[in-house]
Amino acid sequence: MGTEAKKAGKVLRRSSEQQKNEALRLMAKELLHHSKDILDSNRTDLKNGRENGLSDAMLERLTLNEARLRSMAEGIDKIIGLKDPLTEGLGEWTTPEGLRIARRSVPLGVIGIIYESRPNVTADASALCIKAGNAVILRGGKEAMESNKAIVKALQQGLSKSDLPAKSIQLITDPSRTFAASFMQANEYIDCLIPRGGAGLIKAVLTQATVPVIETGTGNCHIYVHEDADLAMAEQILLNGKVQRPSVCNALETLLIDKNAAAEFLPVLAESLVNEGVEVIGGEREKQISSSITIGEVSAYDTEFLDLKIAVKVVEGYDQALEHIEKYSTGHSEVIITDSYHTALSFQEDIDSAQVYVNASTRFSDGEMFGFGGEIGISTQKLHARGPMGLNALTSYKYTILGNGQIRK
Known part of the structure; x- marks a missing residue:
């Protein structure tokens, strides 16, 4: 597989934007053409998942339907409309010796992606890699195996009708x-490894991989309701961040609330969450303020629930909220709700996460929402890429130097 990917990568590196776009168009077309096979395969995965005791949240991530399949094809169409990152010049200059140096975007090469549950990632990640000139080897979770096989078969059939190798994916x-361990240590063939999934998967990859890894995904995201917050706004953003899709990495996991606002705000916020089926977990102090709260362990603050659960803590003020976030954050997305301009600016300066929001839902932490046309993951590290990883994050660069006989003295 590595040898085939390297061969495909050489072709992709030299392919024109038009050739890649035509391949993507055919991939999207074949995805819809094979919709029955893909949905039948997905039903098999769902049946096996229920028999194996997958949680409702995991089953939701696994589920495909006609609308989601159309969305996958539309996602590929959007990527076609994006500018090819390899056509962008990154600067050019002439040295005192007369050397003309240019910095040019180039593909990373062969990208390995390890992910869980969500079969839509198979199409999204493949399309982004192709557009940026990379071959890709996918390793999805066993719970989505049949769905992924059907999707990749369709995508490869699209590629086979184009100028690009079918084994590009x-x-x-x-x-x-x-086999997974061998994949993560295939330095001769894989240029970059991107894991997408829960904390367990990310940790396993970081521990075992010798291939360079871009850490993504784990989202212990916080909402901090400041004493100067608007209650209606806080409630709206809290419910959107927790309830709309609790199984994704940009969903909220912890609610922090100033003690000066807790008496008025916490009962309302906790009751609203419970009415939406959310279990609100706090300590004795929080329970005394709102009877809707369930007494839980402190370890809840360290948990990415990916479910209809949220931890809550009353803090003494801004400084304690920062301390809590610094201790438990995974560097993904944090939001403050406040009407104080000074506090809002301070929060954005003080919080060292990939996405820092003021008065807006963390659910916007997404490549498409950021205008990137899609994403291959959300990087929570600082090297090479950070935040939603669009096309540019799937490239590196090289220097080309043009001379006329210069030698160094």
């Missing part, structure tokens, strides 16, 4: 940990 179908 490949899927690992061996679910064993031994």
